[in-house]
Amino acid sequence: GAVVSQHPSRVICKSGTSVKIECRSLDFQATTMFWYRQFPKQSLMLMATSNEGSKATYEQGVEKDKFLINHASLTLSTLTVTSAHPEDSSFYICSAPQGGYGYTFGSGTRLTVV
Amino acid sequence: GDSVTQMEGPVTLSEEAFLTINCTYTATGYPSLFWYVQYPGEGLQLLLKATKADDKGSNKGFEATYRKETTSFHLEKGSVQVSDSAVYFCALGYSGNTGKLIFGQGTTLQVKP
Numbered sequence: 001g002a003v004v005s006q007h008p009s010r011v012i013c014k015s016g017t018s019v020k021i022e023c024r025s026l027d028f029q030a031t032t033m034f035w036y037r038q039f040p041k042q043s044l045m046l047m048a049t050s051n052e053g054s055k056a057t058y059e060q061g062v063e064k065d066k067f068l069i070n071h072a073s074l075t076l077s078t079l080t081v082t083s084a085h086p087e088d089s090s091f092y093i094c095s096a097p098q099g100g101y102g103y104t105f106g107s108g109t110r111l112t113v114v
Numbered sequence: 115g116d117s118v119t120q121m122e123g124p125v126t127l128s129e130e131a132f133l134t135i136n137c138t139y140t141a142t143g144y145p146s147l148f149w150y151v152q153y154p155g156e157g158l159q160l161l162l163k164a165t166k167a168d169d170k171g172s173n174k175g176f177e178a179t180y181r182k183e184t185t186s187f188h189l190e191k192g193s194v195q196v197s198d199s200a201v202y203f204c205a206l207g208y209s210g211n212t213g214k215l216i217f218g219q220g221t222t223l224q225v226k227p
Binding site: 004095102106107 | 220
């Protein structure tokens with residue numbers, strides 16, 4: 001079946017540095033990628049929707065200059081957390097729609113900013 | 115706005131025990147409801163879904179019924195196995211939407227032999 005490969009699975013970075021998270025669709029073309037974030041004991045919250053070849057759409061309250069999304073090809077979408085701070089520590093996960101209500105999720109990235 | 119609330123975990127059961135994970139929702143429209151499962155180190159996978167009131171979704175021995183009167187979609191399984199240990203997410207979404215899903219916070223299930 002369709003697979004979305006997400007890397008890295010865990011990352012620890014220093015405050016003020018940037019971190020890039022990649023999601024690759026391995027055997028299908030993903031024209032759209034959803035990016036979610038989950039804080040401890042809270043829901044997965046949609047952060048933004050990326051579309052290949054166009055600007056991403058951000059949900060209300062998400063800083064587009066801090067969370068840079070690039071979807072330059074049909075198989076790769078990236079999320080870069082710029083100038084990360086401890087409050088950005090969270091679980092980030094991507095998802096590509098398969099049509100109807102089918103979605104393929106990445107395995108997630110645990111970001112810890114120290 | 116719409117929201118989904120799940121029971122807090124972790125839920126710890128012995129093998130062959132009966133499982134219930136509660137899920138309730140608030141919705142402004144008539145959403146479809148879903149249960150996703152995440153096994154360790156893997157992505158979320160769709161476990162089951164129901165698209166309208168009174169529908170029952172079922173898969174791999176799990177089932178859940180869309181109850182509009184109680185705004186609930188509780189997940190049940192009659193006899194759990196160690197291999198069912200995972201994180202379970204309840205979610206809602208609307209037909210024709212861009213694909214946005216609204217998730218509960220997830221419930222960790224631990225099944226001991």
